[in-house]
Amino acid sequence: MFFLTDIGSCKHIPIFTERYISEPYFGKYSSLLDSDFQDFLAREVSLGLCEVFQNKVNSAPKLSIFNRRLIGEGSHRRLSTSIRFDKYQDSVSKLPDHYCEAIIVEKLPSGVFADPFELQDLLHRGVYMKASAFGDTNLELPSIHSNRSLVEIHMDIGSNALTGSKHGLEINIELPIHARYPPLGDCGYSRIQFGQPYLFTRCSVEGKSSNQNCIFMSTDSTAQALDNSIIVWEVPSGNKKHATTVSFFTFMSAILSALSIVLVSIRHSNFETDDNKQS
Amino acid sequence: MIRIDFRSVILFSAFLRIFLIIYGEWQDTHMEVRYTDVDYLVFSDAAALVVSGVSPYKRSTYRYSPLIAYLLTPNSIIHRSWGKVLFSVSDLLVGFFIRSILKLQGVSDKICMYSVMVWLFNPFTFTIGTRGNCEPIICAMVLWIILCLMKGKLVQAAFWYGLVVHLRIYPIIYALPIVLALDPCYFQSGKKPVLRKWSSGAIKAALSSTTKNVSERVHKWGVILRLFTKERIQFGLLSGTIFFLFTAIFFYLYELEFLHEALLYHLTRTDPRHNFSIYFYHIYLHYEQEFSLPEKLVSFLPQVILQLVLIYRFRKDLPFCFFLQTVGFVAFNKVITAQYFVWFFCLLPLILPWSNMKLKRGLLCIFLWIGAQTHWLLWGYLLEFKGKQVFMYLWVASLLFLAVNTFVLVCVIIHHTCSPLFKPLEHVNRTKSTKYKQWRPG
Numbered sequence: 003m004f005f006l007t008d009i010g011s012c013k014h015i016p017i018f019t020e021r022y023i024s025e026p027y028f029g030k031y032s033s034l035l036d037s038d039f040q041d042f043l044a045r046e047v048s049l050g051l052c053e054v055f056q057n058k059v060n061s062a063p064k065l066s067i068f069n070r071r072l073i074g075e076g077s078h079r080r081l082s083t084s085i086r087f088d089k090y091q092d093s094v095s096k097l098p099d100h101y102c103e104a105i106i107v108e109k110l111p112s113g114v115f116a117d118p119f120e121l122q123d124l125l126h127r128g129v130y131m132k133a134s135a136f137g138d139t140n141l142e143l144p145s146i147h148s149n150r151s152l153v154e155i156h157m158d159i160g161s162n163a164l165t166g167s168k169h170g171l172e173i174n175i176e177l178p179i180h181a182r183y184p185p186l187g188d189c190g191y192s193r194i195q196f197g198q199p200y201l202f203t204r205c206s207v208e209g210k211s212s213n214q215n216c217i218f219m220s221t222d223s224t225a226q227a228l229d230n231s232i233i234v235w236e237v238p239s240g241n242k243k244h245a246t247t248v249s250f251f252t253f254m255s256a257i258l259s260a261l262s263i264v265l266v267s268i269r270h271s272n273f274e275t276d277d278n279k280q281s
Numbered sequence: 282m283i284r285i286d287f288r289s290v291i292l293f294s295a296f297l298r299i300f301l302i303i304y305g306e307w308q309d310t311h312m313e314v315r316y317t318d319v320d321y322l323v324f325s326d327a328a329a330l331v332v333s334g335v336s337p338y339k340r341s342t343y344r345y346s347p348l349i350a351y352l353l354t355p356n357s358i359i360h361r362s363w364g365k366v367l368f369s370v371s372d373l374l375v376g377f378f379i380r381s382i383l384k385l386q387g388v389s390d391k392i393c394m395y396s397v398m399v400w401l402f403n404p405f406t407f408t409i410g411t412r413g414n415c416e417p418i419i420c421a422m423v424l425w426i427i428l429c430l431m432k433g434k435l436v437q438a439a440f441w442y443g444l445v446v447h448l449r450i451y452p453i454i455y456a457l458p459i460v461l462a463l464d465p466c467y468f469q470s471g472k473k474p475v476l477r478k479w480s481s482g483a484i485k486a487a488l489s490s491t492t493k494n495v496s497e498r499v500h501k502w503g504v505i506l507r508l509f510t511k512e513r514i515q516f517g518l519l520s521g522t523i524f525f526l527f528t529a530i531f532f533y534l535y536e537l538e539f540l541h542e543a544l545l546y547h548l549t550r551t552d553p554r555h556n557f558s559i560y561f562y563h564i565y566l567h568y569e570q571e572f573s574l575p576e577k578l579v580s581f582l583p584q585v586i587l588q589l590v591l592i593y594r595f596r597k598d599l600p601f602c603f604f605l606q607t608v609g610f611v612a613f614n615k616v617i618t619a620q621y622f623v624w625f626f627c628l629l630p631l632i633l634p635w636s637n638m639k640l641k642r643g644l645l646c647i648f649l650w651i652g653a654q655t656h657w658l659l660w661g662y663l664l665e666f667k668g669k670q671v672f673m674y675l676w677v678a679s680l681l682f683l684a685v686n687t688f689v690l691v692c693v694i695i696h697h698t699c700s701p702l703f704k705p706l707e708h709v710n711r712t713k714s715t716k717y718k719q720w721r722p723g
Contacts, residue, residue: 075666075667075668076664076665076666076667076668077664077665077666077668078665078666118341119322119326139341140341141341141342142342142552142554144553144554144565144568146568146569147568183553183554183565183568185569186565186566186569190670191670236668237668238664238668238669238670238671238672239670240562240565240566240672241670241672241673242566244562244566244672244673245566245567248562248563248566248673248676249563249566249567251680252559252560252562252563252676252680253579253580255559255680255683255684256559256560256580256583256613256683257582257583259583259612259613259683259684259686259687260583260584260586260587260613262687262691263587263590263591263609263687263690263691263694264586264587264590266691266694266695267590267591267594267595267605267694268590268594270694270695270697271594271595271694271699272699
C-alpha cells in the first residue's frame with residue numbers, strides 16, 4: 003500500500019517551470035548520503051495536496067514500482083524501472099483541470115554513474131520530458147576517487163491523469179548507467195547494490211486565482227513490498243595479488259622492447275649518400 | 282592494366298568521405314550504436330558553448346585548444362556535420378601533401394600514387410575523419426611543416442610548428458630533430474635547401490653496401506659546435522613565441538581551466554581504465570596510492586631513451602625519424618587509444634619508397650599488427666561489454682601488442698634505406714670539406 007508522507011501547503015508556481023526537486027541538495031550537502039537526502043526531503047521539499055484537492059480527495063495518487071531490473075551486460079547497462087500509476091476511483095468528486103508528471107529520483111550507488119550528456123541526448127530524442135544528473139558526474143574517475151550521484155527523471159503522465167479511465171497507467175523508465183573502475187579486491191568482482199528510488203507525482207492545477215503545483219511522494223517501503231528483487235551488479239575488479247607480477251613484467255617488457263629497438267637503430271642506421279660514395 | 286591518375290584517386294576519396302558522412306548521419310538517427318565519434322559530440326558541445334559566449338571548458342571532457350571549438354562553431358550555425366567535412370578535407374589535404382613531399386624528392390609517379398593510396402584508402406584513416414575526429418588536421422599540419430622545411434620556408438615552418446604543438450602537445454617530440462635538421466651545411470636562410478633525390482637503384486645498391494659514413498664522424502662533433510646557429514635560434518624563438526602567444530591568449534580568456542584541461546591534463550594523464558598501453562593494469566593496481574617519483578621516472582625512461590636514440594641515429598632522414606619517433610612514442614605511452622595510430626599512419630607513405638621490404642614480409646607485419654590489435658580488442662570486449670574479469674588476459678594482450686609494435690618497428694628499420702632529406706649546400710660543402718681535410722686526424 004502507498005501512503006502519503008506529508009500533507010502541507012502547496013507552492014504557487016506556474017505550470018512546470020519548477021526546477022528539479024533534488025537540484026538544491028548539492029547546494030547544501032557536498033556528497034550524497036541516504037540520511038542527508040531524507041533530511042533534505044523532509045525539510046526543503048514541500049510535499050502534499052494542494053488546496054484545490056484537499057476537499058475532493060483524502061489521499062495522494064498511487065505510484066508503485068512493479069518491476070525493476072538491470073538490462074544488458076558489461077560496463078554499460080540500463081536500469082529499468084516499471085511504475086504503475088493508479089487513478090482515483092469514480093467516487094472521487096470532479097477534480098479541477100490538472101496536468102501531471104511522474105518523477106523518479108534514482109540515488110546511484112558508489113561505483114555507478116549516469117552520463118549527463120547521454121541524458122541530454124535522450125531528452126533531445128524525446129525519451130524523457132526532463133532528466134538530469136546531480137552530484138559527482140565525472141565520467142572518468144575510478145570508484146575510489148569519486149562520490150555518489152543521483153538522477154532525476156520526469157515523465158509525462160498527461161492532462162487530468164488523476165481521474166479518467168478506470169485502468170491505471172504504466173510507465174517504463176530505462177536509465178543508461180555505467181560502471182566506474184571499482185576498488186581492487188581479492189575475488190575479482192565488486193558487488194554494487196541498488197536501493198529503491200524515490201517516486202513523486204507532481205501535478206499543476208489551474209486555479210481561479212493562480213496556478214498551483216503539488217508534489218506527492220510515495221515511500222520506498224511500499225515499493226519494496228511490490229517488488230522484492232534486490233538489484234546487484236557485479237563489476238570486474240583488479241586483483242591485488244597481481245600487483246607485483248604485473249609491475250615487474252610491465253617494466254621488463256618496456257625496457258626489453260626499448261633496448262631491442264635501440265640496438266637495431268644503432269646497427270642499421272648507416273646512411274647511404276652520394277658523399278659516402280665520393281669519400 | 283588500368284592507369285589511375287591522382288585526380289581520380291582524390292575524387293574517389295572525396296566521394297567516399299562524403300558518402301560516409303551522410304551514412305553516419307543515417308546511422309546516428311536510426312541505430313542504437315552511433316557512427317559519430319564521442320569526441321565529435323564533445324567538440325560540437327564546446328563549439329555551441331563558444332557560440333553562446335560561454336567557455337568551451339564548461340563542457341566536461343573537452344580537453345583541447347579552444348581553437349578546435351572555434352573551428353567547429355559553424356556546427357551550431359550551418360550544419361552539425363561541418364566539422365566532419367572540415368576534418369575530411371584535412372584528410373584529403375594530407376593526401377596532397379604526401380604527393381608533394383614525395384614529388385619534391387623525385388619519387389616516381391607510380392610509387393607516389395601507391396603511397397598516397399596507402400593513406401587515402403586506409404580504412405582506419407578515412408573513418409577517423411568522417412566519424413569526427415580532429416587528428417587529420419594535426420596530420421596535415423605536421424606534413425605541411427615538413428613541406429615548408431623542404432622548400433626552405435623556415436618562418437612558415439616555425440609558425441605552424443608552434444601552432445601544432447599548441448593544438449596537440451605530442452609533436453613536441455619533433456622539436457629536436459627539426460632543430461638538428463637546420464644544420465647550416467644543409468639549411469640556410471634565403472637559400473633553398475638541396476633535396477636528395479630518390480632513386481630505386483640507390484635502394485638496391487644500399488642493400489649490399491655497408492660503407493661507413495665518414496662524414497658522420499665529423500658531424501658528431503659538429504652537432505655540438507653548430508648547435509646555436511641563426512636558423513635554429515630563429516626557428517626556436519618563432520615557434521616558441523607562437524606556442525606561448527596562443528597559450529597566453531587562451532589563458533587570459535579561460536584562465537586556469539584552459540591550462541588544466543588543454544595542457545596539464547595531457548602531461549600528467551595516467552588512466553587506470555583499460556587501453557592499449559602496457560601500463561594500464563599497473564596504473565590501476567597502484568591507483569589507490571600515489572606513484573613515487575622514481576616509479577614515474579622508470580616508466581618514462583624507456584620512452585625518453587628511445588626518443589633520444591632514434592633522433593640521434595636518424596635525424597638526417599627527417600620523415601623517417603618522425604615516423605619512428607611517433608611509433609615509439611605511441612607504443613610506449615602510458616595511455617594509447619586507437620586515434621593515436623593516425624599520427625604515424627600519415628607519415629608511413631613518406632617512408633615507403635625508401636623501404637626494400639619484400640611484399641611477404643610487409644604483409645606479415647600488417648597481419649601481425651592487426652592480429653595483435655584484434656586479440657586485444659577481443660579481451661577488451663569481454664571486459665567492457667560482457668563484464669568478464671579478464672584484466673590479466675587483457676594486460677598480456679597489451680604486452681603482445683607492444684611486442685608486435687617492436688617487431689614491426691625493427692623490420693621497418695632493418696629494411697629502410699637511410700637517405701638524408703637534404704644534400705649539403707654546394708658552397709658550404711666545399712668550405713666544410715676544406716676544413717675537414719685540415720681537421721681530420723692522421
